[in-house]
Amino acid sequence: xxxxxxxxxxxxxxxxxxxxxxxxxxxxxxxxxxxxxxxxxxxxxxxxxxxxxxxxxxxxxxxxxxxxxxxxxxxxxxxxxxxxxxxxxxxxxxxxxxxxxxxxxxxxxxxxxxxxxxxxxxxxxxxxxxxxxxxxxxxxxxxxxxxxxxxxxxxxxxxxxxxxxxxxxxxxxxxxxxxxxxxxxxxxxxxxxxxxxxxxxxxxxxxxxxxxxxxxxxxxxxxxxxxxxxxx
Amino acid sequence: xxxxxxxxxxxxxxxxxxxxxxxxxxxxxxxxxxxxxxxxxxxxxxxxxxxxxxxxxxxxxxxxxxxxxxxxxxxxxxxxxxxxxxxxxxxxxxxxxxxxxxxxxxxxxxxxxxxxxxxxxxxxxxxxxxxxxxxxxxxxxxxxxxxxxxxxxxxxxxxxxxxxxxxxxxxxxxxxxxxxxxxxxxxxxxxxxxxxxxxxxxxxxxxxxxxxxxxxxxxxxxxxxxxxxxxxxxxxxxxxxxxxxxxxxxxxxxxxxxxxxxxxxxxxxxxxxxxxxxxxxxxxxxxxxxxxxxxxxxxxxxxxxxxxxxxxxxxxxxxxxxxxxxxxxxxxxxxxxxxxxxxxxxxxxxxxxxxxxxxxxxxxxxxxxxxxxxxxxxxxxxxxxxxxxxxxxxxxxxxxxxxxxx
Ligand SMILES: Nc1ncnc2c1ncn2[C@@H]1O[C@H](COP(=O)(O)OP(=O)(O)OP(=O)(O)O)[C@@H](O)[C@H]1O
Ligand SMILES: [Mg+2]
Numbered sequence: 001x002x003x004x005x006x007x008x009x010x011x012x013x014x015x016x017x018x019x020x021x022x023x024x025x026x027x028x029x030x031x032x033x034x035x036x037x038x039x040x041x042x043x044x045x046x047x048x049x050x051x052x053x054x055x056x057x058x059x060x061x062x063x064x065x066x067x068x069x070x071x072x073x074x075x076x077x078x079x080x081x082x083x084x085x086x087x088x089x090x091x092x093x094x095x096x097x098x099x100x101x102x103x104x105x106x107x108x109x110x111x112x113x114x115x116x117x118x119x120x121x122x123x124x125x126x127x128x129x130x131x132x133x134x135x136x137x138x139x140x141x142x143x144x145x146x147x148x149x150x151x152x153x154x155x156x157x158x159x160x161x162x163x164x165x166x167x168x169x170x171x172x173x174x175x176x177x178x179x180x181x182x183x184x185x186x187x188x189x190x191x192x193x194x195x196x197x198x199x200x201x202x203x204x205x206x207x208x209x210x211x212x213x214x215x216x217x218x219x220x221x222x223x224x225x226x227x228x229x230x231x232x
Numbered sequence: 233x234x235x236x237x238x239x240x241x242x243x244x245x246x247x248x249x250x251x252x253x254x255x256x257x258x259x260x261x262x263x264x265x266x267x268x269x270x271x272x273x274x275x276x277x278x279x280x281x282x283x284x285x286x287x288x289x290x291x292x293x294x295x296x297x298x299x300x301x302x303x304x305x306x307x308x309x310x311x312x313x314x315x316x317x318x319x320x321x322x323x324x325x326x327x328x329x330x331x332x333x334x335x336x337x338x339x340x341x342x343x344x345x346x347x348x349x350x351x352x353x354x355x356x357x358x359x360x361x362x363x364x365x366x367x368x369x370x371x372x373x374x375x376x377x378x379x380x381x382x383x384x385x386x387x388x389x390x391x392x393x394x395x396x397x398x399x400x401x402x403x404x405x406x407x408x409x410x411x412x413x414x415x416x417x418x419x420x421x422x423x424x425x426x427x428x429x430x431x432x433x434x435x436x437x438x439x440x441x442x443x444x445x446x447x448x449x450x451x452x453x454x455x456x457x458x459x460x461x462x463x464x465x466x467x468x469x470x471x472x473x474x475x476x477x478x479x480x481x482x483x484x485x486x487x488x489x490x491x492x493x494x495x496x497x498x499x500x501x502x503x504x505x506x507x508x509x510x511x512x513x514x515x516x517x518x519x520x521x522x523x524x525x526x527x528x529x530x531x532x533x534x535x536x537x538x539x540x541x542x543x544x545x546x547x548x549x550x551x552x553x554x555x556x557x558x559x560x561x562x563x564x565x566x567x568x569x570x571x572x573x574x575x576x577x578x579x580x581x582x583x584x585x586x587x588x589x590x591x592x593x594x595x596x597x598x599x600x601x602x603x604x605x606x607x608x609x610x611x612x613x614x615x616x617x618x619x620x621x622x623x624x625x626x627x628x629x630x631x632x633x634x635x636x637x638x
Contacts, residue, residue: 056534056633077538084536091534091636094527099242111235112536160536 003163003196004030004053009062011048011219022048023059024219030164030198035190037210038200044216046200047168053198054087054166055079067163084112088157088165090199093173095153096141102128102152103137109159127155131185147178151185158189164196171206183209236541240548247521251553254517258557259564261510262608265503266565269607272499273599274573276492278592280458280481283488286360286422288481289328289452290461291468293318296477298449299484304333304404307447314476318453321467323460328355328452331438335401337381337431339389346385347429348399350438359454362419362432369393369417376434378416384428386418393418399431403443411441422592453478503611511615515622518550522623529627530635539628546623554616558609566605572598 011023022045030036038046051057052064055071064071066086074082083089096105103124110120128137131151141149150170157165167186171179183206189195199206207213215223244251284290293314298306310329318327331350336343353372357363362380363371372380379397391397396412403409413433421427439445453468455461461480468478482489522529532542576595579587584594 051633054534056636080533080536080538083534089531089535091531095531097239097528097532099239099246108235109535112538112541156535 001032002029003032003034003067004028004198005063005065006053007063009049009052009064010060011045011052011057012060021219023052026062026216026219026221028214028221028224030196032163032196033190033194034196034198034212035187035210036198036212036214037207038198038214038216039202039207040216040222042202045219046216048219049216050166050168050198050200054089055083084109084160086163088160088162090150090153090157090165090167090170092169093146095156096149098141101138101140102133102144102148102155105141105152106156106159109156113160123159124155127158128152130158130189131155132181145178147174147181150174150178150182154182154185154189158193158195164198167197167199169200169202171201171203176205179203179206236545237548240545240552243521243545244549244552250517250520254514254553255556255560257510257513258554258612259560261506262558262561262612263565263568265506265608265611266561266569266604268499268502270565270569270572270598270600270604271596272496273601273604274576274597276496277599278597279488279492282422282592283485284454284481286362287426288484289326289359289454290458291453291455291465291478291480292484293451293453293468293472293476293478294449296475299477299479302332302449304331304402304442304444304447304449307331307404307444307449308475310446310448315451317471318451318468321464323455323464324453325456326355326359326452326454328352328359328454329435329448330356330450330452331435331442331444331447332449333401333403333438333442335399335431337385337389338398338400339391339395342389344385344388345429346381346399346431347426348401348431348433348438348442350433350435350442352435353432356432359452362421365419365421366417367420369415371417372432372434374434375436376416377437378414380417380419380432381415382427382430383418383420384424385430386415388428391415391418397431399441401442403441404447405443407443409441409443507611507615510612511619514550514553514615515619517553518546518619518623521549522546522626526630526635529630530632530637533630533632534636539630542630543624543627546627547620550620550623551616554612554619558612561612562605562609565608569598569604570600573600 006026006028009023009026010021013020013022026049038049040046048057052059059072069082071079071082097108100108106124106127107120110123125137128134131154133148133151133155136144136148141152144152154165171182174182186197187209190197201207212224212226214221295306295308315327318324329352333348335346335348337346338344353374353376357371366380367383372378381391381397386392389397393415395415397415398410398412400410419430419432421430433441439447455464465478465480472478529542533539576597579594579596587594
């Protein structure tokens with residue numbers, strides 16, 4: 001089943017004198033359970049693409065449908081609710097709300113969803129456990145390392161039970177050990193819980209972990225490679 | 233809602249020092265304004281007290297033409313029914329009859345204009361406590377053919393106790409009257425004006441002297457305070473019919489009301505300036521708070537927080553800062569001003585002398601009327617609410633994508 005369907009997607013920035021074709025006719029689909037990396041040189045349109053998939057920015061033309069919903073038809077406040085219920089986000093940095101503890105950050109999103117307290121607490125604890133942060137649930141972000149913060153961000157992204165998780169260069173600010181660690185956690189969640197991940201990266205080791213690699217250049221997909229063998 | 237408040241509360245303490253400074257500025261603003269207002273209101277009520285206590289009482293009933301033309305010809309007959317009617321209001325403590333007129337007071341070669349007050353000594357003393365202001369001699373007896381005169385008048389006429397004062401005046405319906413009166417006592421009147429001109433005489437003696445048997449010019453109707461007066465006045469205005477009319481001290485002394493109003497307006501301008509300065513301080517803090525957290529707002533909106541929810545958090549933050557300022561300001565000014573009200577600040581030197589000359593006790597008086605406090609609380613609250621609009625508008629305008637990418 002397709003989680004994401006993209007048709008003839010274009011994004012043109014014309015706020016400066018020269019028009020920038022950040023996305024220039026992108027077609028693709030992402031199925032449930034994928035673990036997909038978007039790669040490409042700087043300026044190739046990765047961030048722009050992920051922002052479109054996440055409903056954070058409006059395309060100039062083309063359609064994006066997520067779980068069968070054409071998101072360009074949603075008003076901006078409907079879109080916020082849509083993101084809350086369907087998409088998990090992990091950004092490059094500063095993901096977390098600094099005044100909330102790890103646990104509260106994860107719970108926050110379920111608060112926004114008005115989930116009952118018991119469900120919130122149970123799910124938060126099991127997610128923090130899954131990302132290996134048992135015992136650190138009461139730490140505020142500034143007491144956590146960059147890698148730990150990104151793991152909390154992953155836990156939060158999953159808390160809302162999204163259709164997929166988008167991560168724009170989630171490891172860009174991490175050292176190699178934390179990078180590996182984060183990737184392992186993402187992979188495990190992907191395999192065990194069938195969570196769909198779409199992430200962009202510059203890091204070859206991250207690319208190597210992906211089971212599908214989409215390469216962008218000048219706003220176009222120039223290659224789309226699937227490695228069908230699951231890692232052991 | 234609970235989460236929003238928790239979030240807001242923690243957010244304001246992110247930059248502890250900045251928040252404390254902002255709260256401190258509100259604190260000092262509230263304290264200063266409350267102190268100033270308390271001092272102003274304290275001095276006004278003292279002023280009113282003096283006017284009311286030593287002169288006019290809260291209200292007076294006259295012949296309807298008397299106030300326009302304060303002639304003894306506009307007096308009225310002592311009217312027990314009228315007095316009973318006034319006394320039938322439980323809030324009225326005293327009804328005091330007076331016969332007031334003017335005349336020339338002289339002794340030897342010296343002459344001066346004087347105010348003649350025909351009074352019932354005991355009753356008058358209940359309101360004004362003038363017996364206690366006698367500086368030499370004695371106060372008037374229930375039946376007395378002598379006079380008590382102001383200290384200023386006595387000095388001008390070079391009169392002492394047991395000397396004789398001569399008064400020449402026009403009595404009722406133009407009869408000219410002249411009389412000699414032994415000086416029984418000399419009074420230091422709090423009103424400098426009256427101190428220079430007052431002659432107190434027993435009512436019957438005065439009526440006889442002026443050829444105005446059984447006549448009165450005024451009935452002082454006294455109540456507890458201004459609030460009681462306002463309600464009672466309304467009732468009395470309806471009840472008291474021609475040829476009588478009832479007036480409040482405010483109608484009788486409009487210049488005092490005006491003086492208070494203009495002084496109060498001056499105070500309001502000062503407070504407004506102070507509050508505007510504070511408002512800009514709060515606004516600056518809020519603007520900085522928002523600017524610093526743009527990226528965070530971007531994340532929050534991206535992950536699914538509705539802007540109006542975020543706006544609510546920021547509004548609560550603004551309100552919390554305001555409320556902390558109000559609470560701390562009131563917490564300190566309340567006991568401070570209650571203490572000050574109990575212990576007015578004595579004044580010394582020139583100021584004290586000036587005040588005494590004007591009939592004021594040389595003290596700085598403080599009021600603890602509720603408005604001294606709630607005025608400040610309401611002002612800051614309104615300011616916080618108005619400033620709170622800024623984060624609301626700016627959040628509603630945030631574009632998540634722009635905020636995210638700085
Ligand atoms: N807000 C914007 N206004 C104008 N041009 C933009 C804007 N955002 C991106 N672009 C342009 O669109 C193109 C694609 O940018 P994008 O950020 O998507 O690239 P990227 O692949 O994420 O690059 P990087 O690897 O450096 O993050 C670039 O040429 C960029 O300059
Ligand atoms: Mg990018």
